[in-house]
Amino acid sequence: MRHKRKIGGSCAIVGLLLGTASGLVAAEMPMQHPASQEKFERLEQPLEVKLGVVTGGLFLIGLELWWFLLSQPKAKQSTLDEGVQMLTIQVDGGYLPSQVVVKAGQPVQLNFFRRDPSSCLEKILLPDFRIAADLALNQVTAIEFTPNKPGEYSFTCGMHMFRGVVRAE
Numbered sequence: 299m300r301h302k303r304k305i306g307g308s309c310a311i312v313g314l315l316l317g318t319a320s321g322l323v324a325a326e327m328p329m330q331h332p333a334s335q336e337k338f339e340r341l342e343q344p345l346e347v348k349l350g351v352v353t354g355g356l357f358l359i360g361l362e363l364w365w366f367l368l369s370q371p372k373a374k375q376s377t378l379d380e381g382v383q384m385l386t387i388q389v390d391g392g393y394l395p396s397q398v399v400v401k402a403g404q405p406v407q408l409n410f411f412r413r414d415p416s417s418c419l420e421k422i423l424l425p426d427f428r429i430a431a432d433l434a435l436n437q438v439t440a441i442e443f444t445p446n447k448p449g450e451y452s453f454t455c456g457m458h459m460f461r462g463v464v465r466a467e
C-alpha cells in the first residue's frame with residue numbers, strides 16, 4: 299500500500315510536468331514563430347485535442363494539489379515515557395506519520411526507523427533545533443529536542459524533498 303502511494307506520487311509529478319510542458323508548448327508556439335503562423339494554422343489540431351490537453355493538464359494539476367495538500371495523513375499524538383514524549387516515525391518513501399503532535403516545554407524523542415534504502419532519506423534535518431543526523435538503514439535513530447514554544451517545527455530529508463511537521467501545543 300505504501301508502495302502504491304509512492305508510485306502514484308511519482309506518476310502525478312511526471313504527469314504534471316508533461317501536462318504543463320505540452321500546455322506551454324501549445325500556448326507559446328504561435329507567439330514564438332509569428333512568421334510561420336499561417337503554416338501552423340493550416341496544420342492545427344482539432345479543438346477536441348486542445349481541449350483534451352487542457353482538461354488533462356488541469357486534472358493533473360488538481361491531482362497534484364490534492365496529493366500534497368489534502369491527502370496528508372492525520373497527525374499522531376505522542377506517548378509519554380518517563381517525562382519524554384516518544385514517537386516512532388517510519389521512514390519509507392516519506393515519513394509516516396508526517397505530522398505529530400506534542401506538548402510544548404517537554405522533551406521529545408522522535409525514533410526514526412529508516413526502511414527506505416534511497417539516499418534521499420539518509421539524512422534528517424530539524425533546522426529549528428539545529429539538528430542534522432544520519433539515519434542508518436533498518437535501524438532506529440533517536441532524535442531528541444525540546445520545543446519550548448508552541449508552534450510548528452518541520453523536519454525534512456537532506457534535500458528538503460520530504461517533509462514532516464512537529465506541532466507543539
Ligand SMILES: [Cu+2]
Pocket residue numbers: 417418419455456457458459460
Ligand atoms: Cu531527499
